[in-house]
Every structure is written in C-alpha cells, then in structure tokens.
Amino acid sequence: MMMSKIDRPPPYEDALHHSKFENYPHQPQHGSPLPPPPSYSPSPGPPGYWAQEAVYPQAGMWATPMFSPAAMPNTIPTLSAGVPVSNPGDMEDFLSSQWESTSIRHAFIRKVYLILAAQLGVTFSVVAVFTFVEPVRQFVIRYPGIYWASFAVYFVVYCILICCKQPRRRFPWNCVLLGIFTVAMSYMAGTVSSYYETKAVFLAMGMTAVVCVAVTIFCFQTKVDFTSCGGFLCIAAVLLMIIGVVTAIVLSFQYVPWLHMLYAAIGAIVYTLFLIYNTQLLIGNRELAISPEEYIYGALSLYVDIVHIFLFILQVSGNVNE
Structure with missing residues (x-):
C-alpha cells in the first residue's frame, strides 16, 4: 500500500525538534481503540519496587476471552511469607532479631562449656590426687570419717547454693558459690575414687567422656524434644532415690555385688537422661x-x-574388676 506525502509520518528528528508536528493526525485503528498505558504513581512501597497501579493494569482494562482479569494477581510476590510488601522494615527486623538471638545463644553455650571445662578440670585433678598419691589414698581408707564427711559437705553446700540464689548483678558472689560447690563435689568424688583401683578410675573416666560426647552430638542432631519430659525425669529421680535407700539397707546386712551393680547402672542411665534434658535446655x-x-x-x-x-560408672567398673 502506497502512502501520499501528506499522509506520510514525519521523520523522527523533525518530530523531536519541531512543534508543528505535534498535531499530526493519528492513523486510524482497526477495531476498538486501546486505552492509554498506565501512568506511574508513587506508592508507600519499598524502594526499588513500582507501584501496584504501574505494574498491573486496572481490572477490566484488557478483558478478553483469552485473558481474565480475575486471574491477575493483586500483590507483588516477595521472598518472605507473611510479611507484606508495604512494610519492608518488618522483614529486616525479623531477620536481625533471629540473627541476634542465634548469636546470643551461641555465646551463651560457649560460656557455659568454658565454665564446665574449668569445673571438670578441677574435679578430675582432685580425683587424680586421691587416686595416684598413695599416702592420701591410704589416709582416706584408714579414716572412713573423711569419706562420709565429704557427702555431708556436698549436701550442705548444695542446699546453700539452692537457698541463697543471688540476683544476676551479684556476679562475684555467684562465682564464689560456684567455686565452693565445685571444690565440695571434687572432694566427694576424690574420696569415692580412693576406694577403687586405678584401672577402674581410668575406665570410668573414659566411659564418662564417651557418654558426654555422644549425648552432646545426639542433642544437637535429634529432633526429639526431651525438655517436655520433665515429669518423667522427676519420677525417675524419686525411684532412683527409693532404690538407693533399699539397696543401702540390704547391703549393710550382706554385700550383694550384682545388686550394687544394678543400682549403679540404673543411676548412670537416669543421670544420662538428665544430661540429655539439661543439654537441650542449654541449646534453646x-x-x-x-x-x-x-x-x-x-x-x-x-x-x-x-x-x-x-x-x-566407677561403681560398675570397680565391681567388675573385683
């Protein structure tokens, strides 16, 4: 189809620089005329996003049999579920709070395990003195009152630690109580170890280390929640105390090795469950x-x-060696 000179559209440069072509007649359109394109209008959305009116036309604008306006989305999809586009700060605050809580929890876990490592270092050093230094070992065996006094000291310090809980601002006081309790329990563990052979003590140390490492790995990997089993652990602790009293009464009349080993095995299992429970409380x-x-x-x-x-475990391994 040929076009006359009058109907021919002007060059691009002339249309750009000369205003005489502003009223140039538009070519006739076949069918229904298309509406003008949507205009940009700023909205309170996040920087870098267009307004909803600029991205999606108004409903009914392109209503055709092949394109249904009802199927058009009304919001801009984002990477976060549940956080609206109009509030980008909510997503940033959520991520920052999650990061801060995770970092605080990790710092808390590191601090707890550093304190625990210092306590265990003191305890096993005292155990080594009561086990390898023969005069100390023989002195404890010769005077059983030292053995029973260690239990009394541990019980008294434990009650003081429970009853005299100080506010968090009294950090030095808490450290003093922690040190006193560690020394008391180390003294008790040392006197108990002096009644067993060196081989049994080494075996108990190794098995305890294996149990602790296995429990820690299990707690960090498992999805089972043991923190909801506090009632069951309380019942287990009460049963362990009752079994211990009965065992002590029976063994005072006649020593039965298998009964002593059974009680010690049950006690190790119960405290392993307590270790799992407290480790998961620590993880958070x-x-x-x-x-x-x-x-x-x-x-x-x-x-x-x-x-x-x-x-x-020391009681079990000591009875096995005997």
Whole structure:
C-alpha cells in the first residue's frame, strides 16, 4: 500500500525538534481503540519496587476471552511469607532479631562449656590426687570419717547454693558459690575414687567422656524434644532415690555385688537422661530453654550430671574388676 506525502509520518528528528508536528493526525485503528498505558504513581512501597497501579493494569482494562482479569494477581510476590510488601522494615527486623538471638545463644553455650571445662578440670585433678598419691589414698581408707564427711559437705553446700540464689548483678558472689560447690563435689568424688583401683578410675573416666560426647552430638542432631519430659525425669529421680535407700539397707546386712551393680547402672542411665534434658535446655531450640543470663545454672546442671555419671560408672567398673 502506497502512502501520499501528506499522509506520510514525519521523520523522527523533525518530530523531536519541531512543534508543528505535534498535531499530526493519528492513523486510524482497526477495531476498538486501546486505552492509554498506565501512568506511574508513587506508592508507600519499598524502594526499588513500582507501584501496584504501574505494574498491573486496572481490572477490566484488557478483558478478553483469552485473558481474565480475575486471574491477575493483586500483590507483588516477595521472598518472605507473611510479611507484606508495604512494610519492608518488618522483614529486616525479623531477620536481625533471629540473627541476634542465634548469636546470643551461641555465646551463651560457649560460656557455659568454658565454665564446665574449668569445673571438670578441677574435679578430675582432685580425683587424680586421691587416686595416684598413695599416702592420701591410704589416709582416706584408714579414716572412713573423711569419706562420709565429704557427702555431708556436698549436701550442705548444695542446699546453700539452692537457698541463697543471688540476683544476676551479684556476679562475684555467684562465682564464689560456684567455686565452693565445685571444690565440695571434687572432694566427694576424690574420696569415692580412693576406694577403687586405678584401672577402674581410668575406665570410668573414659566411659564418662564417651557418654558426654555422644549425648552432646545426639542433642544437637535429634529432633526429639526431651525438655517436655520433665515429669518423667522427676519420677525417675524419686525411684532412683527409693532404690538407693533399699539397696543401702540390704547391703549393710550382706554385700550383694550384682545388686550394687544394678543400682549403679540404673543411676548412670537416669543421670544420662538428665544430661540429655539439661543439654537441650542449654541449646534453646526446644519447648523449654534456659535464659542466656543463667549461664551459672546451666554449667552447674551439666556439671552435676557428669560427675554423677562418673561416680555410678566407677561403681560398675570397680565391681567388675573385683
């Protein structure tokens, strides 16, 4: 189709620089005329996003049999589910709070395990003195009152630690109580170890280390929540105390090795469950968790569990060697 000179559209440069072509007639359109393109209008959305009116036309604008306006989206999809586009700060605050809580929890775990490592270092050093230094070992065996006094000192210090809980601002006081309790429990563990052979003590130390490492790996990997089993653990602790009283009464009349070993094995299992429970409280991704400010309590709970596991395993290994 040929076009006359009058109907021919002007060159691009002339249309750009000369205003005489502003009223140039438009070519006739076949069919219904198309509406003008949507204009840009700023909205309160996040920087870098267009307004909703600029991205999606108004409903009914392109209503054709092949394109239904009802199928058109009404919002701009984002990477976060549940956070609206109009509030980008909510997503940033959510991510920052998650990052801060995770970093605080990791710092709390590192602090607890550093305190625990210092406590265990003191305890096993005292155990080594009572085991390898023969005059000390023979002195404890010759005077059993030292053995029973260690239990009394441990019980008194434990009650003082429970009843005299200080505010968090009294950090030095908490450290003093922690040190006194560590020395008392180390003294008790040392006197108990002096009644067993060196081979049994080494075997108990190795088995305790294996149990602690296995429990830690299990707690960090498993999806099972043991923090909801606090009632079951309380019942297990009460049963262990009752079994211990009955065993002590029976063994005072006649020593039965298999009964002593059975009680020690049950005690090791119960305190291993307590170690799992307290470790998951420490991790903090379960139903219950310890506050990051309670690092003294977290270290003490793990320390008591580990020392009791060592003592119960020591009784089992000592009876096996005998």
